[in-house]
Amino acid sequence: MNVTDKNTLWPMGRAQRRASKTRTKLLDAALVVFSEVGVDAASIERITDKADVGKGTFYRHFADKHQLLQALIEDALEKLNARIADDTGMSQSLEGLLERLFDEHVEFFSRHMEQYILLFQGRMLIKLGRDADGAIEAPYLRYLDTLEKQIRPFVPAGIESFKMRRLSCAIAGFVFGFFSFGIIGMSREEMVDSIRPLRKAFVDSMARFLAKDNKQEPQ
Incomplete structure (x- = not known):
């Protein structure tokens, strides 16, 4: 089944699917970290460690916490x-x-x-x-x-x-x-x-x- 971005009706290519998957990993990791230690104590490093991605990857998806x-x-x-x-x-x-x-x-x-x-x-x-x-x-x-x-x-x-x-x-x-x-x-x-x-x-x-x-x- 083709993955479709919620903002477009066109099927997503391989690079887009990979980027979407990485973004989801960051969101899921941040949700856990925010609930465990709070927003203030949740560092970007802690979130990327939880998501198992690098900081550079984080900044390709989000400007900041x-x-x-x-x-x-x-x-x-x-x-x-x-x-x-x-x-x-x-x-x-x-x-x-x-x-x-x-x-x-x-x-x-x-x-x-x-x-x-x-x-x-x-x-x-x-x-x-x-x-x-x-x-x-x-x-x-x-x-x-x-x-x-x-x-x-x-x-x-x-x-x-x-x-x-x-x-x-x-x-x-x-x-x-x-x-x-x-x-x-x-x-x-x-x-x-x-x-x-x-x-x-x-x-x-x-x-x-x-x-x-x-x-x-x-x-």
């Missing part, structure tokens, strides 16, 4: 976005939608814990002002946009954009926050069981927030 981190975050959030946007069950209520969104996050993060650790670190770098060009933040904003698109059919018409963003941030914060302590010593089954009563309380709280907003008189 920041660009590599950006590529990993984009890939992880693209996969998560695809899951939460695929509403094949056609949620019939806000409660049903939120339950589905939680299920998708729990399933994704519990099966891809290294990606969760990476995304958590990325959020911290943004909060600490370590993303001067906004390259790391951009995929997170697209992720929040995807959440808002899912929520939109279940909120009052004309709701302010800042409230929509608050809702999407609340969902993201709830899931990321839960996993931040759940990964310390819980098994996947324990995390699923532990989050169930918490997410019910969250769903009820969000439903009350929207119901209250819907009853407010137009200004």
Whole structure:
């Protein structure tokens, strides 16, 4: 079977396949190293040793560690976005939608814990002002946009954009926050069981927030 680059419909030649394979090795190695020692402690040398390639090879694919981190975050959030946007069950209520969104996050993060650790670190770098060009933040904003698109059919018409963003941030914060302590010593089954009563309380709280907003008189 011919390998095809995701940015083109033309089959890849031998050199392109080799380059793509090397790039994947670097990404896989960096994901492991970032999750093991953190972004700051992860040196390019450590990543190339893990990938079993030379530093020169690294710089043929990435300008620096920041660009590599950006590529990993984009890939992880693209996969998560695809899951939460695929509403094949056609949620019939806000409660049903939120339950589905939680299920998708729990399933994704519990099966891809290294990606969760990476995304958590990325959020911290943004909060600490370590993303001067906004390259790391951009995929997170697209992720929040995807959440808002899912929520939109279940909120009052004309709701302010800042409230929509608050809702999407609340969902993201709830899931990321839960996993931040759940990964310390819980098994996947324990995390699923532990989050169930918490997410019910969250769903009820969000439903009350929207119901209250819907009853407010137009200004």
